[in-house]
Amino acid sequence: MAKDSRWGLDSGNVRPSGVQQEYWFSLKLRVDSAAQLWQAAALRCLSQAELSQDEVEDLIGPLEDPSIADCLMVLALPERLPGCSRLDTALHPVDTRAPAARAAREPSDMIDLG
Template structure:
């Protein structure tokens, strides 16, 4: 029986993890992000407002980043972390009948 040492370093094994979210309630998102931010030592409400904006006009990307920023994963080094909106053009789908050519008649 062959034994493979899984504890050894394997450089060059990079992985991408993708998470796509649809924000349905910006207030609930802001509340959760603000609550998490306020748990950091020394964080004040003014710091929260500077980081994620006010509840009435939140920075959606910053709120998502606050809640999804990865914690340290044993045996891994974080190379990149980004939160960015999808372009609205990528989300538009025309209804099937609108894509059909008009009938001559």
């Protein structure tokens, strides 16, 4: 079964260790419960990073006003991926109004969007 997988297991696609490649990895999420997200991120910080409650709130905000982006980063990003160097990390909220707003603008106005 591994021979037919696309995971590179026993497929001959494994590159020599001296060859480096870069990849973009994208994950789109919808946050359904900010409180559950915060609780999971806080638990990760308290147990794995051994942070105090005050340090947790400095990192991800308080339960009443969580920093969603910081909570997602704490939970979604491993400390390290074996054999890899993290080159960049980006997290941006999706603006569902952006496509319609951009379509309604004149081409010369697009320069101001930067």
